Amino acid sequence: MLFHTWTFAAFVAVALLGFFALRPTRFWLPWLFLASYVFYGCWSPYYLILILYSTTMDYSVVGFMDRCPRTGGHRFDLSHLRGTKISSPRLRLAYWGFIAAAMTCLAAAVINFSNLRPMMLGLCLILSLMAMGTAFSSRKIWLAVSLINNLSLLAFFKYAGFFSDAINQLLANVGAPFQLPEAAALMPTGFEYLLPVGISFFMFQSMSYTIDFYRGEIDRERSFIRFATFVAFFPQLVAGPIERASHLLPQFHSRPQVTGRDVSEGLSLFLVGLFKKLALANYLSIYVERIYDDPSAQNAPALLLATFAFAWQIYFDFSGYTDMARGVARWFGFRLMLNFNHPYLAASLGEFWSRWHISLSTWFRDYVYIPLGGNRRGSWLTCRNLLITFVISGLWHGAAWTFLIWGALHGIGILLTRRLEQADWYHTRLPKPIKQIAVFLFVGFAWIFFRADSLETAATIIKRIGTTPWTDPGCPGLMLALIGAVWGYQYLSESRYKQILQWPATRITLATGMIVYLLLFSSKGGEFIYFQF
Amino acid sequence: MTPNHTKTHDDTSPPRLTLGFREWLVTLLLVLAIVMFTPSIWKIFENYATPPDYRVPYALSKNYGLYERAMDRLQPAQIPVLGDSVVWGEYVSRDGTLSHFLNHHSGESDRYVNAGVNGLFPIALEGLVRQYGGAIHDQKVILHCNLLWMSSPEADLSSPKEQKFNHSRLVPQFTTTIPCYRASFNDRASIVVTREVPFFSWNGHIRNTYFKQKDLHTWTLADDGGYPPSYPNALAAPWKQITFQIPGEPENDSDRGLDSPRHKAWSATGVGTQQFEWVPPEQSLQQQAFRGLVNLLCERGNDVFVIIGPFNTHIMAPENLSGFTAGLAAIRDWLDAQKIPNLPSATLESTLYGDASHPLTEGYQQLATEIWSSSQFHDWLVR
Numbered sequence: 001m002l003f004h005t006w007t008f009a010a011f012v013a014v015a016l017l018g019f020f021a022l023r024p025t026r027f028w029l030p031w032l033f034l035a036s037y038v039f040y041g042c043w044s045p046y047y048l049i050l051i052l053y054s055t056t057m058d059y060s061v062v063g064f065m066d067r068c069p070r071t072g073g074h075r076f077d078l079s080h081l082r083g084t085k086i087s088s089p090r091l092r093l094a095y096w097g098f099i100a101a102a103m104t105c106l107a108a109a110v111i112n113f114s115n116l117r118p119m120m121l122g123l124c125l126i127l128s129l130m131a132m133g134t135a136f137s138s139r140k141i142w143l144a145v146s147l148i149n150n151l152s153l154l155a156f157f158k159y160a161g162f163f164s165d166a167i168n169q170l171l172a173n174v175g176a177p178f179q180l181p182e183a184a185a186l187m188p189t190g191f192e193y194l195l196p197v198g199i200s201f202f203m204f205q206s207m208s209y210t211i212d213f214y215r216g217e218i219d220r221e222r223s224f225i226r227f228a229t230f231v232a233f234f235p236q237l238v239a240g241p242i243e244r245a246s247h248l249l250p251q252f253h254s255r256p257q258v259t260g261r262d263v264s265e266g267l268s269l270f271l272v273g274l275f276k277k278l279a280l281a282n283y284l285s286i287y288v289e290r291i292y293d294d295p296s297a298q299n300a301p302a303l304l305l306a307t308f309a310f311a312w313q314i315y316f317d318f319s320g321y322t323d324m325a326r327g328v329a330r331w332f333g334f335r336l337m338l339n340f341n342h343p344y345l346a347a348s349l350g351e352f353w354s355r356w357h358i359s360l361s362t363w364f365r366d367y368v369y370i371p372l373g374g375n376r377r378g379s380w381l382t383c384r385n386l387l388i389t390f391v392i393s394g395l396w397h398g399a400a401w402t403f404l405i406w407g408a409l410h411g412i413g414i415l416l417t418r419r420l421e422q423a424d425w426y427h428t429r430l431p432k433p434i435k436q437i438a439v440f441l442f443v444g445f446a447w448i449f450f451r452a453d454s455l456e457t458a459a460t461i462i463k464r465i466g467t468t469p470w471t472d473p474g475c476p477g478l479m480l481a482l483i484g485a486v487w488g489y490q491y492l493s494e495s496r497y498k499q500i501l502q503w504p505a506t507r508i509t510l511a512t513g514m515i516v517y518l519l520l521f522s523s524k525g526g527e528f529i530y531f532q533f
Numbered sequence: 534m535t536p537n538h539t540k541t542h543d544d545t546s547p548p549r550l551t552l553g554f555r556e557w558l559v560t561l562l563l564v565l566a567i568v569m570f571t572p573s574i575w576k577i578f579e580n581y582a583t584p585p586d587y588r589v590p591y592a593l594s595k596n597y598g599l600y601e602r603a604m605d606r607l608q609p610a611q612i613p614v615l616g617d618s619v620v621w622g623e624y625v626s627r628d629g630t631l632s633h634f635l636n637h638h639s640g641e642s643d644r645y646v647n648a649g650v651n652g653l654f655p656i657a658l659e660g661l662v663r664q665y666g667g668a669i670h671d672q673k674v675i676l677h678c679n680l681l682w683m684s685s686p687e688a689d690l691s692s693p694k695e696q697k698f699n700h701s702r703l704v705p706q707f708t709t710t711i712p713c714y715r716a717s718f719n720d721r722a723s724i725v726v727t728r729e730v731p732f733f734s735w736n737g738h739i740r741n742t743y744f745k746q747k748d749l750h751t752w753t754l755a756d757d758g759g760y761p762p763s764y765p766n767a768l769a770a771p772w773k774q775i776t777f778q779i780p781g782e783p784e785n786d787s788d789r790g791l792d793s794p795r796h797k798a799w800s801a802t803g804v805g806t807q808q809f810e811w812v813p814p815e816q817s818l819q820q821q822a823f824r825g826l827v828n829l830l831c832e833r834g835n836d837v838f839v840i841i842g843p844f845n846t847h848i849m850a851p852e853n854l855s856g857f858t859a860g861l862a863a864i865r866d867w868l869d870a871q872k873i874p875n876l877p878s879a880t881l882e883s884t885l886y887g888d889a890s891h892p893l894t895e896g897y898q899q900l901a902t903e904i905w906s907s908s909q910f911h912d913w914l915v916r
Contacts, residue, residue, distance in 0.1 A: 006722035260554050268551045283750040290754070297761075474764030476753035478771070493549050507552050511560045516567055520736055521749045 001042045003324040004277055011039065012328060015234075019332055023255060032229050032252075032332070039234035040198075047196045050153065055228045057149050058206045059221070062213050064133060065142040066220045067091065095134040102127035118186055122152055139214055146210040150203045156183065157195055162399030198238030200396055204363055206231050209245040211367055218246050226252045233334070235325040239318070241339040241359035248334070256333030266330030268511070273323030275514045276316040278522035280486070283479060284313035292451055295461045302473035303465050309475075310451050311444045312483050315343065318357070342490045344443075347435035348421050349414045352443060364393050387411040397450070402458060406449040413442055572735035576602070581779045585636065586627045588647040590782045595700065596741040598734040599779065600650060601665040609672055613648035615830075616677030617658065620649030622897070624887040626790035627782060629894035631677075634901030645675070652699035654682045656690060656711070656822040660703030663829060664728050671834040673914070676827065678841045678875075681890040682819040683860050684809040690714065691818045702728070711818065743774045796893055798884040799848060807889070809849055811856025814863030823864070827873060838913045839868055839875040843900060844890055847883040874913045878903055 001008050015035040022028045041048050067088075102124045109120035126149055133141035155163075160183035168179045184193035209227070212218045221227040230249050236242075291298050291306035298306075319340035326336045339359050346352035353361045372385040387408065394407020420426050426435075452458035493501055500506055552560060581602060589600055607613060614620050614632045622630035627647070635645040648669075650661065655678075662669065686692035690704075696713040704711055706721035716724075727733040744752040749771055756762035788795055814820050830837050841864060849857065861877060868875040878900055885896030892900060904910050 005719040006726070007717070007719045010718070010722070264554050264557050265551050267557060272550055286750065286754050472763070472767075474754075474756070474762075474767050476750075476764075476766070477768045478749070478753050501549070504553075504556055507550060508556050508560050508563070510550055511552055511556070512563045512567075515560070515564045519564075519568070519732065 001039055003321065003328070004274055007042075011035075011042075012331075016331060020258075028255065029223075029229060029252060030225055033225050033232070036229060036232040036234040036237060040232060040237055043197045043238075044194065046191060046194075050157075050196050050199070051202060051232055052228075054150060054153065054203060054206055055231045056224075058146055058210050058231075059224055059227050061142050061146045061149075061210055062220050064094075064130070065139050065210070065213060068133075068137040068139045068142065070139070070216065091134055095131055098127045098131035098134060102131060115181075115185055116188060119188075143210060143214045146207060150207050154199060154203055156186075157193075157199055159395075159399040160186075201240045201242055202231050202237060204242050204360075205244075208242070208363065208367065209249075212245055218249070221245070221249055233329070235328040235332075235334075236336055239321050239325070240357075241322055241325070241337050242363055243336060243359070247337060251334050258331070258333040262330045262333055266327040269323045269327030269330065271327075271511060271514060273320040273325075273327060275518060276320030276323065279514070279517055280482060281313050281316035281320055282522070283482070284309045284316065287475060287479060288313055288451070292457075292461075295452075295457060295464065298464065299468040299471045299473070300465045301470050302475070303461050303468075305473045305475045307444050307448055307451075307461070307465075309479065309483070311344070311440070311447050312486075314447070314450075315340070316486075342494065344440050344487070345436055345490055345494055346439050347432050349410065349417055349439060349442065350421070352439055353410070353414075360393070360396070364389050364396075368392060383415050386414060390414070401455050402449045402452055405455070405458075406446050409446045409449065413446070568730070568732040572598075572731045575735060579777045579779060582781060584781075585643040586630065586633045586647065588621055588627050588630065588782070589650060590780065591651050591786075591788075592746075593741055593780075594651045595702070595746070596738050597661060597665045597703070598731075598738040599742070600648075600661065601668070601734070603646075604648065604666050604668040607646060607668055607672070611644055611646050612673045612675055613646045613669055614675045614677065615658065615662065615666075615669075616649045617653040617679055617682075618649065618651045619679050619890055619892070620647065620677045621651045622647070622649070622789070623651065623891040624789060624793070624796045625894045625897060626786065629790065629897055631897050631901055634898050635675075635904065638901060638905040649677070650700075653703075654688075654690075654698075654700075655679075655819040655826060656705070656709075657700040657703035659822045659826040659829065660705065661700075662826060664703070665734075669830070669833065669835060672836070674830055674835045674837050676830065676837055676839050678823060678839055678864060679890050680842065680844050680857065680860055680864075683812050683814070683817045684857075684889070686810065686812055687713070689812040689817050689819050691812060691816065709818075739775070742779055743776070744771075791894060796887070798893065799845065799886050799888050800883060804848070804888075806850045807848055809853040809856065811853065811860055814860050817860070820860070820864065824867060827868070827871065831871075831873075836913070836916070837873055838910065839873055840900075840904060841865070841875060841877040842890075843878040843881050843892065843896075845883070845886040845888070846880050847886070848889050874909050876904060876907055876909055 001011060015031075018031050018035070019028055022031045037048055037051075040051060105120045105124040105127060109117045109124065126145060129141055129145045129148065132138070133145060164180045164183060171179055187193045209218070209221075209230070213220060221230070226249065229252055230243070230245060233243075233248070288306050288310045291302050292310070295303060322336075322339040326338075329336045337359055339357060341355040341358065343352055343356035346355050369385055369389040372388060373381055374385060375382040390407045390411030391404060392407070394403045394405070394410075397403045397406070448461050449455075449458045452461060489501070492498060501510075581599075583603055583606055587603065589596070589603060593599055604613070614635070620631060627633065630647055630649075632645040632647040636642055639645065648666075650658075653661065682688050687694075687696065690696070690698065690711050690713050693712045695715045698713075701714065701716070702724050704714060706716070706725050727737065740746060740748055745755070747755060753766050753769075753771070754764065755766055756764055787793055790796060812819075827837060827839070841861065844857065846854065846857065865875060865877060881892060881896045881899055885893055885899065887893050
């Protein structure tokens with residue numbers, strides 16, 4: 001169910017009607033939960049099993065973690081396994097329940113169900129860890145349960161194919177007599193092996209809750225429905241922004257107040273997002289597809305312009321989605337975080353990452369970069385931490401070497417330019433537009449790897465940009481004019497003349513122009529690019 | 534992601550383009566004014582010639598707004614001839630159609646108006662008249678009934694197997710179930726909105742007429758079909774395409790008319806007799822739609838005369854004749870019960886058909902003569 005469809009319009013109308021009807025009662029939250037699950041179930045009802053499982057696990061993990069002492073625990077003292085130390089009857093019951101379930105999974109893996117063996121063993125491991133967490137009263141073990149559970153699901157659904165292919169290739173090269181099974185063969189009978197839409201988003205959101213609780217930064221959420229609504233809140237479920245529990249969960253605690261300002265700002269956000277998607281991203285995608293589908297038949301100008309167009313397409317597509325998500329959330333009285341802040345006006349790569357997909361880049365900063373040591377352990381380790389963080393960030397986008405290279409390029413780019421950005425002459429003498437163009441060119445270059453379907457294709461594109469003649473790229477002037485207009489608008493909005501954009505006449509003209517343009521010229525188009533991540 | 538960046542949870546920053554409640558009101562009023570008045574104002578400036586024997590050009594068959602405009606020009610004394618490509622004239626030029634020869638017999642140049650559209654079928658024709666034929670009211674109307682659409686479950690659209698068919702935008706989207714039509718809710722809703730809001734019909738008209746049936750974005754990216762392709766519209770000014778002159782039929786249409794290689798008898802094309810799996814009349818969706826169309830026209834105060842056929846029975850395997858006869862009888866019985874005058878036309882000579890249902894020029898001439906010499910028709914004309 002895409003935001004720019006009539007199906008979504010009908011869905012959101014029903015969801016809003018029910019929400020406002022139930023707002024005076026305590027059922028508004030269950031209604032939001034139900035709406036979110038209906039929304040997600042529209043893609044595939046099977047997905048609901050996964051999100052419900054992940055949500056239940058993290059909810060329970062934090063519940064158990066909450067019973068553990070804040071510091072110390074039992075320091076993995078095996079003597080506690082004798083059982084006498086688990087004082088609470090409930091915990092004792094849970095402990096034996098975990099042990100029994102782990103043994104059952106182990107028996108199932110040993111006796112039968114060869115295709116389910118890895119899943120049974122995985123469950124056995126998680127259940128054993130849960131039993132250990134109960135026995136040792138260790139917050140660390142419970143955190144490990146959450147991380148292993150979420151990351152193994154993510155790894156199975158998103159990366160199993162990539163890694164098993166790579167390992168099988170390696171095994172074949174060394175002449176090994178066996179191969180790893182296909183990921184699809186490990187699914188239970190009757191279930192298709194599909195990448196669940198938005199899995200990377202909601203799992204990261206759910207994981208951030210357990211990590212933040214472990215760190216003592218947030219309180220435990222006692223209501224399952226509230227927590228499940230936080231994980232599955234439909235406007236941001238499938239493509240973010242990846243919200244933090246400390247930001248979104250408290251908004252579900254009290255009855256939301258929807259003001260006229262919420263409605264009008266929500267409409268404004270939705271209109272801008274719709275325009276970005278239907279008028280811009282979909283238009284650019286036609287040109288980009290034409291060139292990138294057969295790059296060996298294209299010459300330098302077409303490849304350059306298509307790369308330039310893709311940079312804007314992905315921005316319009318993803319930020320358009322986010323704008324619409326934020327707009328829809330506002331109609332319900334909730335505020336989602338800003339995810340894009342004119343990234344192509346960045347004057348440095350570091351600044352680019354503070355403007356691009358902010359919810360993800362801050363997630364990686366808080367949960368990967370800083371735990372690795374951040375910049376606190378000398379320059380070499382800082383470099384290592386940055387590089388690891390960016391490579392993981394690349395892999396987050398997809399299981400392919402191209403994404404890995406894309407992430408690594410950004411990491412290397414930041415490392416190489418950090419010193420430069422600290423230099424006085426760079427700060428004071430180099431005009432800002434030159435820095436902005438340089439950053440855009442670098443980011444655009446990196447997008448080649450992101451968009452190309454393989455490393456060979458990316459290499460072909462780069463080679464042909466450097467070697468082929470300059471012929472007519474067949475790029476529509478209207479497309480370039482639209483990009484120019486948006487760039488100009490963004491530039492103006494951060495310049496000293498930004499007041500012009502705040503004049504009512506300007507805003508009305510722009511909004512009217514966008515609506516009429518959408519009514520007249522919007523391109524049909526499919527899903528949002530980031531749904532695949 | 535670099536360490537010196539502050540945590541960004543900037544939910545409080547308003548969107549760059551934020552409109553207040555009053556500004557939204559002004560914006561929506563402006564948009565409403567544009568949406569309401571643009572189509573009517575456009576008509577004033579656009580030149581649309583409908584000379585005698587005019588028919589909506591083949592290339593603009595799906596420009597339903599144009600059909601609506603043509604019907605808006607109907608005079609009370611004129612008689613529209615409604616139907617599918619048999620009325621429109623699949624193999625013939627516009628001076629070889631049924632309406633042309635009826636005009637010829639009447640001695641007037643523009644009494645009978647070709648209100649056929651290429652590619653239609655009864656379900657779509659009902660939709661066309663319902664949505665875009667509001668101007669056809671309180672006048673005499675000739676309606677053609679083509680039994681071909683009941684000749685198989687696929688043609689009848691009652692087959693459960695999914696099919697793509699012409700003019701799907703005209704069929705009922707939510708009220709009637711068409712088993713082979715599997716459009717999503719979104720597509721159906723989109724079609725309904727497009728049909729109901731004249732601005733969108735007008736927008737479709739602009740695309741159809743000036744941008745080769747493409748939206749502006751696709752048009753700017755269209756290639757010339759050559760290899761290597763070139764892109765003639767990439768840097769062309771879109772507004773220069775809008776000439777305010779609606780094109781008519783091409784002067785020399787190689788697909789139609791006496792000189793066209795397509796204008797030849799069906800038997801000369803090497804086609805043999807065919808099997809027809811006639812749908813029983815009571816189960817036929819097309820027949821139900823046809824009846825609905827007759828009722829709709831009558832409700833609008835029209836005086837309807839129905840011409841059935843002439844179906845090319847020469848092309849049909851003899852064992853299928855009973856199905857055809859049953860379908861014909863069912864239509865006639867129903868029309869008689871409704872007191873709708875009707876004329877089942879006699880089968881023409883085999884050589885006068887281009888295929889199973891479309892006559893060639895001489896076939897139309899004979900058909901018009903048969904109609905004109907029918908007392909039923911004259912009784913209807915003068916009543």
